[in-house]
Amino acid sequence: MMEPGLYHLLFISAALFFIGVYGFLTRRNLIAMLMSIELILNSVNLNFIAFNKYVWADKLDGLFFTIFVIAIAAAEAAVAIAIIINLTKNFQSIDVEETEEMKY
Amino acid sequence: MGLFGRTYLKNTAGIISTCLSFISTCLAFYTAYGYFFEYGKINGVYQKLIPFNYLWLAFSEGLSINMGILLDPITAMMLVVVTLISLMVHIYSLGYLKGEERFPTYYAFLGLFTFSMLGLVVASNIFQIYIFWELVGVSSFLLIGYYYEKPSAVAACKKAFIVTRFADLGFLIGILVLSFYAGTLDFNTLIQRLTSPESNELKSALAASFLGISALTWGMILVFVGGAGKSAMFPLHIWLPDAMEGPTPVSALIHAATMVVAGVFLVARLFPIFAISAPDALEIVAYVGAISALFAAIIACTQTDIKRVLAFSTMSQIGFMMFALGVSKYGGEEGLGYTASMFHLFTHALFKALLFLGAGAVIHFVHSNNMKDMGGLRKQLPITHFTFLIACLAISGVPPFAGFFSKEEILLAAFQHNQTIYWMALITSGLTAFYMFRLYFSIFWNKSYHPNHQDEHGHHGEGGFVMMMPLVLLSVGACLAGFIPFGKFVSSDGTALVSEFHLQFSIAPVALGLTGIFAALFLYKTENDKPDKMASSLRALYQIAYHKFYIDEIYLFITQKILFNCIGKPAAWFDKNVVDGLVNATGNTTQVLSEKIKKIQSGKVQEYAVYFLVGVFGLAMVFIYMWK
Amino acid sequence: MNGANILFYLLAAMILGSGLLAVTTRQLFRAAIYLLFSLIGMAGMYFWLQYEFIAAVQVVVYVGGITVLIIFSIFLTQQAGEKMLVKKTGQQIFAAIAAFCGFALVMIQIVQNNFTATKNLSLSPSVTNIGNQMLGVDKGGYALPFEVVSILLLAALIGSIVIALRTPTQTS
Numbered sequence: 001m002m003e004p005g006l007y008h009l010l011f012i013s014a015a016l017f018f019i020g021v022y023g024f025l026t027r028r029n030l031i032a033m034l035m036s037i038e039l040i041l042n043s044v045n046l047n048f049i050a051f052n053k054y055v056w057a058d059k060l061d062g063l064f065f066t067i068f069v070i071a072i073a074a075a076e077a078a079v080a081i082a083i084i085i086n087l088t089k090n091f092q093s094i095d096v097e098e099t100e101e102m103k104y
Numbered sequence: 105m106g107l108f109g110r111t112y113l114k115n116t117a118g119i120i121s122t123c124l125s126f127i128s129t130c131l132a133f134y135t136a137y138g139y140f141f142e143y144g145k146i147n148g149v150y151q152k153l154i155p156f157n158y159l160w161l162a163f164s165e166g167l168s169i170n171m172g173i174l175l176d177p178i179t180a181m182m183l184v185v186v187t188l189i190s191l192m193v194h195i196y197s198l199g200y201l202k203g204e205e206r207f208p209t210y211y212a213f214l215g216l217f218t219f220s221m222l223g224l225v226v227a228s229n230i231f232q233i234y235i236f237w238e239l240v241g242v243s244s245f246l247l248i249g250y251y252y253e254k255p256s257a258v259a260a261c262k263k264a265f266i267v268t269r270f271a272d273l274g275f276l277i278g279i280l281v282l283s284f285y286a287g288t289l290d291f292n293t294l295i296q297r298l299t300s301p302e303s304n305e306l307k308s309a310l311a312a313s314f315l316g317i318s319a320l321t322w323g324m325i326l327v328f329v330g331g332a333g334k335s336a337m338f339p340l341h342i343w344l345p346d347a348m349e350g351p352t353p354v355s356a357l358i359h360a361a362t363m364v365v366a367g368v369f370l371v372a373r374l375f376p377i378f379a380i381s382a383p384d385a386l387e388i389v390a391y392v393g394a395i396s397a398l399f400a401a402i403i404a405c406t407q408t409d410i411k412r413v414l415a416f417s418t419m420s421q422i423g424f425m426m427f428a429l430g431v432s433k434y435g436g437e438e439g440l441g442y443t444a445s446m447f448h449l450f451t452h453a454l455f456k457a458l459l460f461l462g463a464g465a466v467i468h469f470v471h472s473n474n475m476k477d478m479g480g481l482r483k484q485l486p487i488t489h490f491t492f493l494i495a496c497l498a499i500s501g502v503p504p505f506a507g508f509f510s511k512e513e514i515l516l517a518a519f520q521h522n523q524t525i526y527w528m529a530l531i532t533s534g535l536t537a538f539y540m541f542r543l544y545f546s547i548f549w550n551k552s553y554h555p556n557h558q559d560e561h562g563h564h565g566e567g568g569f570v571m572m573m574p575l576v577l578l579s580v581g582a583c584l585a586g587f588i589p590f591g592k593f594v595s596s597d598g599t600a601l602v603s604e605f606h607l608q609f610s611i612a613p614v615a616l617g618l619t620g621i622f623a624a625l626f627l628y629k630t631e632n633d634k635p636d637k638m639a640s641s642l643r644a645l646y647q648i649a650y651h652k653f654y655i656d657e658i659y660l661f662i663t664q665k666i667l668f669n670c671i672g673k674p675a676a677w678f679d680k681n682v683v684d685g686l687v688n689a690t691g692n693t694t695q696v697l698s699e700k701i702k703k704i705q706s707g708k709v710q711e712y713a714v715y716f717l718v719g720v721f722g723l724a725m726v727f728i729y730m731w732k
Numbered sequence: 733m734n735g736a737n738i739l740f741y742l743l744a745a746m747i748l749g750s751g752l753l754a755v756t757t758r759q760l761f762r763a764a765i766y767l768l769f770s771l772i773g774m775a776g777m778y779f780w781l782q783y784e785f786i787a788a789v790q791v792v793v794y795v796g797g798i799t800v801l802i803i804f805s806i807f808l809t810q811q812a813g814e815k816m817l818v819k820k821t822g823q824q825i826f827a828a829i830a831a832f833c834g835f836a837l838v839m840i841q842i843v844q845n846n847f848t849a850t851k852n853l854s855l856s857p858s859v860t861n862i863g864n865q866m867l868g869v870d871k872g873g874y875a876l877p878f879e880v881v882s883i884l885l886l887a888a889l890i891g892s893i894v895i896a897l898r899t900p901t902q903t904s
Contacts, residue, residue, distance in 0.1 A: 003737065004736075004740040004741070006847055008740070010842050012747060012748065012777075014835055014842070015835065016751050017838075018831040018832070018834055019748070019751045019752055019755055019831070020751070021717065021827075021834065022755060022828060023754065024710070024713060025710050025713060025823075025827035025831075026756075026818075026819055026828075027755065027816075027819075028816060028817045028818065028819055029760060029816050029817075031760065031764075031802060031805055032755075032760060032816065033710075035754060035755075035767045035802065036754075036755055038798065039754065039767070042770070042771065042774050042794070045774070045786075046774065049778065049781060049786060050781075052857075055847050055848075055849050055850065057849065057854035057855065058852035058853055059872075060855060060857060060861060060862065063783065063857055064862075064865070064874050064877075067789060067866075068877060068881055070789055070790065070793050071793070071881050071885065072881065072884065073794075074793050074794075074797055074798055074885075075885050075887075075888035076888070077798045077801060078801060078888055078889070079888050079892050079895070081801055081802070081804075081805040081892070082891070082893075083895055084809065085895075085896055086895050086896065088809045094809055095817060096708065096710065097708065099707070099709075100706060100707030100708050101707060102705075102707040103707030103708075104703070104705045104706075104707075714826075714830065717830060718830070721837060724837065725837070
């Protein structure tokens with residue numbers, strides 16, 4: 001096996017990203033969709049860190065991006081959960097196929 | 105009166121109308137007297153006076169539609185004729201239509217008609233004549249369709265209006281052609297420009313030609329088409345017999361004395377142009393007139409409805425007037441036809457109105473139009489009988505009644521210029537005498553009168569004073585009018601024309617007339633079956649003549665089978681399916697498309713995510729691989 | 733074939749495997765746990781890359797905060813028990829194909845590109861360096877984003893409370 005380098009990390013990052021996309025498009029449960037989004041965000045973090053280490057080793061910009069992404073992901077997850085709970089009280093279900101009020 | 109008469113003026117509408125008519129008659133007589141005897145003449149030539157000319161629509165420097173009054177010998181004469189006959193009809197209708205529900209409406213229509221006709225005769229501008237021409241058509245439509253509950257009346261008035269309207273199309277095109285070449289619409293200027301040999305307009309009008317005939321001749325032919333429609337010349341005559349559906353006084357006014365002579369009046373008005381610059385058109389006028397006269401006379405010999413006999417007689421007499429104009433030339437002795445035509449117009453108005461009003465009295469008595477229901481009425485209706493006899497003698501050309509003088513002049517003019525037409529005219533006069541006296545004998549002699557159950561009503565008898573007075577007055581006119589030296593007043597160029605009385609010439613027509621009278625006497629005075637035997641021996645001819653030469657059927661065939669099916673229906677199909685279909689298809693397509701597209705906005709987040717991703721990847725492909 | 737490589741591949745397998753299971757399993761609670769494993773694997777990967785600070789932040793925030801939050805929400809919405817519904821097969825296949833195509837596109841781009849490392853001296857990602865740069869106001873300092881993120885967190889805090897607070901009035 002080769003020496004794990006930038007390309008392997010990028011492979012993992014891309015694969016995780018598209019796994020998250022697949023999960024977002026396939027799931028019917030809102031919380032499961034939220035989990036897919038977390039996967040996507042994580043893949044992006046890995047991407048930044050990989051680039052920071054292997055390509056731009058003299059700066060820490062990638063790292064800071066990662067920190068901020070984590071912070072914002074946390075905030076967003078909190079707000080999303082609040083919305084989901086609110087939705088449950090109104091619709092008595094968190095099936096995303098039933099929340100189509102905004103259609104034509 | 106038309107608007108409020110029904111509620112407020114029920115009984116007095118007729119009186120008011122008659123008084124106003126009387127006033128206009130007096131004014132007309134005064135004008136005519138003044139014109140002919142006082143101020144009309146300059147150097148022995150009657151001038152065309154324009155006392156009043158108001159600029160209405162100006163198109164350009166020289167071309168404008170004015171509204172004015174033109175006073176001319178024929179205008180003055182027509183003023184007298186129109187107002188006099190109108191007055192007679194007004195008085196007569198007081199009795200004839202008594203008790204009618206829409207009495208004021210009738211008088212309103214009569215007033216409208218008189219106004220239109222007077223406007224027509226005094227018009228100083230060819231477009232003004234056209235306006236009043238249409239107005240006359242409208243009033244005629246309203247009056248024929250007066251009994252609008254009867255479907256036959258409605259059909260008749262529609263037919264009259266449509267046929268005359270169709271002819272007026274030709275008239276309008278003729279007006280446009282003439283005004284284009286002459287550059288003006290005013291009568292005086294028009295005639296002057298198109299008749300003086302040096303004028304540029306005349307040269308250009310004669311130079312331009314279409315299908316080998318000069319533009320000016322086309323213009324005059326088209327104008328004549330308009331006149332032929334209004335005057336019921338062949339083949340535009342089909343409306344006149346059906347127009348008898350209107351009340352009889354209406355027939356007297358419109359279809360005997362005034363409206364139907366509008367065409368003759370138009371030709372007379374434009375006569376200088378016809379005679380000097382477009383003689384070919386004048387030929388056509390002559391032949392159409394002669395053919396119509398003969399045609400109508402043949403048909404009239406077989407009809408049984410008395411009003412239709414009189415209608416065809418009118419058509420025939422107007423044919424006389426037309427061809428008299430057609431054979432005439434301009435100026436001096438040559439212009440005899442013009443004078444004869446106008447003279448015949450004058451006398452014809454008198455005795456034809458008399459005939460119609462008399463027929464009205466008979467119909468009022470018998471309650472039927474058909475000759476078969478009448479007979480032996482001379483004892484019951486003495487005054488009507490006597491005046492009717494005078495009128496029949498007048499129309500047959502028996503001296504010394506009015507018709508003799510006017511017909512003599514016409515035949516003389518024809519003899520001098522066109523032999524074919526002369527012989528046609530002679531035969532027609534003989535036939536005229538025959539069918540008029542057939543009518544006379546069938547009504548007043550033939551059978552002895554059996555009063556049927558309709559006569560049980562007390563008020564029947566001859567009509568009252570109001571109905572008899574016009575008859576008497578008109579018969580006096582019919583007797584005396586012949587002695588007016590018409591040539592002194594009306595002639596083609598305004599100079600006095602003295603017509604001599606050729607004794608030898610008159611023998612032939614008078615003899616023919618008397619022959620016709622005796623033939624009718626022989627066949628119809630007493631009840632017998634000689635007419636029927638004659639009819640069956642000439643079976644085919646009789647049938648053709650009885651059905652008016654099947655002209656109506658031909659027209660119906662052409663319009664229904666050909667025009668409707670070949671032109672009307674495809675056009676309607678095209679309009680409904682292609683034109684409308686295109687618009688509908690556009691709407692439908694948009695709607696169907698939008699129904700399909702609106703499903704994109706489904707409200708589902710995941711679908712939106714799919715569109716988002718697809719878009720992003722698409723753009724990525726474009727920018728990576730295709731954007732150089 | 734040294735230990736570092738093996739560790740790398742193990743971590744990679746853990747991340748991807750757990751992620752895959754997280755998005756395909758039909759039981760919600762198990763999905764949460766698989767997510768948990770995936771996040772722990774990520775933290776391990778950060779450790780392998782010698783970015784200890786980020787690894788620590790990952791564990792504290794993601795594993796300890798967000799995953800717990802998700803599990804709370806699962807219980808609050810009483811979804812833990814039954815199996816989840818699935819989408820129609822057609823849609824699943826379409827999503828899989830779409831994801832795969834995207835992945836292929838991205839990989840092609842990555843492989844074809846030549847990433848050249850910079851020649852400068854590398855800066856070690858120690859906490860000291862991070863702290864200096866994070867709160868630094870000179871060029872390359874991240875003090876402003878830091879403050880903005882704190883305001884964002886405040887807004888998220890208030891927002892969540894407001895949204896979640898409406899529920900008592902609705903249900904009573």
